[in-house]
Amino acid sequence: MGRLAFDLAHLLAGSLVLLSLLMLYQDRMFSLIRIFAFHAIVLSMSVAWQAFTQGAPHLYITAAIALLFKAFIIPVSLHRIVVRLEVHREIEVVGGVGITMLIGIGLIALSLAVMLPATASADPLAREDLAFALSVVLLGLLMMVTRRNAVTQIIGFMSLENGLILAAAGAKGMPLVVEISVAFSVLIAFIVIGVFLFRIRERFDSVDVGVLEFSRGERQ
């Protein structure tokens, strides 16, 4: 049990990091949303596995919330937004896939270098989980920084939040209330951002954040 539990948790968390890297270089909108949905599915599997090994039934609820919201509702609505905004044909400029990937690998190395010595006394399962979770967070942030389209920035933000849930699930004894409230706040953030997207679009005929800079008079 112990060995298997560790290996499976490791595998799932590692796949999350891998999927984050996949998102990082993906430059097509619909594929990106599909990978994001897959990201959320793997997350909910990981959380469910944690629930099973830790014997913490409330984590199943977290896993279910993640599966419902992040793997279905949000990707589907994002898909509809993209169709309605008519940005699906845009092939986004990511800005040097190679360099971005190298930076991403560097970030993973950094989070391992930070987390593993810092949690030397914790149990190995939580340690690996935390290191991977930090990598997912950093990769999500990197995605937000390197993308120009508002929709892809949202996906970056959501994948960042997935990393937070992974960390929370790995830490034993995190109350359910916290996880549920985090999940709901993310949903609300998503709604608010969605509304704003349409307002921006109405106003500027684009969701490229570069356009916003024109409107503030910083670029002529």
Add this chain to the structure above:
Amino acid sequence: MPLALALWYVAGLLVLSVAAIAMRGLPRASAIVYAACGAIAFALLFGAAQRLIAFPDATARLTLPLGLPWIGARFRLDALSCFFLVVINLGAVGACLYAIGYGAHEKEPGRILPFFPAFVAGMNCVVVADDAFTFLVSWEFMSLASWALVLAHHDEAENRRAGFVYIVMASLGATALLLAFGLLAGPSGGYDFATIAATPRPEWLAGLVVVLALVGAGSKAGLAPLHVWLPLAHPAAPSHVSALMSGAMTKVAVYGFIRIVFDLVGPVQLWWSVVMMLLGAGSAVLGVMFAAIERDLKRLLAYSTIENIGVVFTGLGLAMAFKANNIEWAAALAFSAALLHVLNHSLFKSLLFFGAGAVLGATGLRDIEKLGGLIHRMPRSSFAMLGAAMAISALPPLNGFVSEWLLFQAVLVSPALPQWGLKLMTPAVGAALALAAALGAAAFVRMFGIVYLGRPRSPAAIKATETDPWSLAAMFLVLALCLSLGVAPGLVLDAIAPVAHALIGARLPEQSTMAWLTVAPIAEARSSYNGLLVFAFIAISTLTAIEVIHRFGSRAIRRASAWDCGFPNDDPATQYTASSFAQPIRRVFGNIVFSARENVDMPAPGDSRAAHLTVETTDRIWSWIYEPLTGAINRIATSINRLQFLTIRGYLSLVFAALVALLLTVATWR
């Protein structure tokens, strides 16, 4: 007085300050608040003095469950705290008594009444604090309360500027003190004073702490070059507050410095004393020179405060030099002289500000060029001012003489120091102090002569009337204290002795055993001073002279028309003016200290226009240190301002970069 009682009194002051807000509508609110504040301050004064005399070596400690949770607020009462409690509350009692009368003229008492008791409470809290947190919170409370008082008359642009400069300098000082206490507490975070004093620390760290303390406490005390706010802020406040700021708050800063350097930081190092003496002597000379040419009465007094703080810090520096060389008896002499000067200055500076307030209340003027002849219109307050001017000019038999004399005694034993550099430097510092004392006398002769003698130079000065009895009572009370401290300094020196003993390790010889109130700081064979004898001599010779003149001279007075060549024109403008009195000093030191320039605007021959002579003086410290500094801060602020206008991705990248940089630091530091 037990410590708990003292804290109850302080709490009473805070309650009073809240009550003052509630009472602001009442017609007698001002008198009630000041009377209550004065009563509490008197209780504190009495308790502290009684404790200093009865139980000089006892230290009381108390921890209250206030402030930081699990740590609380620690307080203590030892000899040093008691002495400074006496200084603060003596000033507060005088100021309250004075303000019962003076505060009645205040247009908007609601702007002053709530802050005044809070200010007194803050000062009292600083000197009884026993951990860094309590000390800093009290210190900031004191600063903010006094800042509110400086801004009491904020409708004048000059006062708003004074308030701004003051709050900037106060923040600088508080930051320096915060860093100093942070370094003192070290990584283990022992913030109570007992732990700090018991912790050994490397020499460079102790030196850094002393430099920071010098910036923090020195900026509050008005040590050059951190003095720039003082001549702006002290005059801006109402006069009784000015008296308290100059007389008591600068002393709280001196207390902070003594507490850190002599008590907390550990063994004294020699180079500190060199820095202290140079800064102190520099402040003394610079302050008095500006006082000698200043036209604004209250600002003149503020500059003189800088001089006196310089004298105190020089004394402390000298004490450090002796202590670093383990010559404790001489260190105790210099230290006692500095403390005595602290007490003396708080007395006569309060009195001078009271007098200036009386003049301001009677005429509405602060410019001494427009005053004159007030000795006939305000005979009593001018007598008190004459006494204060004599005291601050260090004339016997008043108190200013004793402390300066003791300080010079300490300078005279400097050949006992083993280092040649110090042996040569100390007499030079002594000479600078002597110069400051002489110029101080000149400045106060000028002040008294121009304001009170001669003929009035403006209609407002003609209409002046004597101030109210409360103010006069306060002034004569303080004057009586000045005289009695001058006549019987031995009593105070004996009360100071336990303070010196606790911090220096030695004390002056017992003075109360000497006959006829004589003071002999080292040994009677070496030097001694008898204030009573000098007072008796001056009193008897003056009375005799008056008697002789009246008996043989007055009868011979003839009244006749003045010789016209003396006064061809009876316009008051023909009198000697303050500027003309100051001109020799300005000329001698003009280029170096004031960078003074005289511009003569002479009309062409045949032109009937009047000629003009204008003099421009600038504070070089302001143009050399502060202007480049403010310029640099403005430039940095302008360039940082670009951060306000980044793009969304720019901000995100900034957050991302900061996060990565922090993680990298964590990863590599271990």
